[in-house]
Amino acid sequence: MRAVVQRVTSASVVVDGQTVGAVDEPGLLVLVGVTHTDTAAEARRLAAKLWGLRVLHGEKSCSDVSAPLLVISQFTLYGDARKGRRPTWQAAAPGPVAEPLVEAVVEELRALGAHVETGSFGADMKVSLVNDGPITLIVDV
Numbered sequence: 055m056r057a058v059v060q061r062v063t064s065a066s067v068v069v070d071g072q073t074v075g076a077v078d079e080p081g082l083l084v085l086v087g088v089t090h091t092d093t094a095a096e097a098r099r100l101a102a103k104l105w106g107l108r109v110l111h112g113e114k115s116c117s118d119v120s121a122p123l124l125v126i127s128q129f130t131l132y133g134d135a136r137k138g139r140r141p142t143w144q145a146a147a148p149g150p151v152a153e154p155l156v157e158a159v160v161e162e163l164r165a166l167g168a169h170v171e172t173g174s175f176g177a178d179m180k181v182s183l184v185n186d187g188p189i190t191l192i193v194d195v
Contacts, residue, residue, distance in 0.1 A: 055096045055155065056131045057193045058085040061109050065124045065183035067173040074179075075171035080110065081121040083183050086159055087131025088152035089145050097155050099195040101162035109189050116168060123163060126173035126181060127156045149176055 065083040066076035077083075084104055104123060108115045116123060132146035146152070153175045163170045173179045 055089070055092050055100045055159070055195050056087040057100060057104065058128070058131060059083075059104065059107065059109070059191045059193055060183060061186045061189040062124075063184045063186045065181070067124065067126055067171075068180040068182075069174045069177045074174050075124050075126075077122040077124045077171055079122060080186060082107075082109075082116060082123045083181070084123055084125045085128035085131060086125060086156050087128050088147040088155045089132050090147050090151065092147065092151075092155055094155065094158050096195050097158035098162050100193070101159045101166065103193060103195060104159075105163055105166045105168055107191075107193075109191065117166065120167075120169070122169040122171065124171045124173075125156070125160050125163070126179065127152065127175045 060083045062083045063080050064078050066073050105117045106115045129146040133141040133143055135141040160170050160172055
């Protein structure tokens with residue numbers, strides 16, 4: 055699994071003109087991509103890493119300060135643009151494989167005590183954020 059993690063002061067995701075998920079206080083926006091070999095074990099490891107990642111102000115984690123997370127599925131994280139001008143998406147897991155694993159990340163975060171907002175899997179989403187720092191990390195598990 056791969057995640058792009060951004061420290062934000064606020065973030066939201068809109069689908070068909072409706073806000074489906076938002077964080078209105080400092081926390082993390084997490085874009086999650088799934089590849090073919092990922093399992094529930096990677097979902098658990100990613101959730102634990104996100105919950106404990108010390109990138110908030112004062113080297114705090116979401117678990118330290120109860121900061122919210124906005125988690126959005128993002129198959130394009132496994133895009134490959136090394137050849138030509140058109141990326142391929144062959145490394146991205148198909149929806150029936152990816153969706154339950156993204157949901158597993160969300161459920162594991164919630165089980166750890168996190169407040170988690172989400173996007174809508176497979177939807178055309180409009181994501182807005184105020185990147186704080188800016189801090190942006192790529193996390194692979």
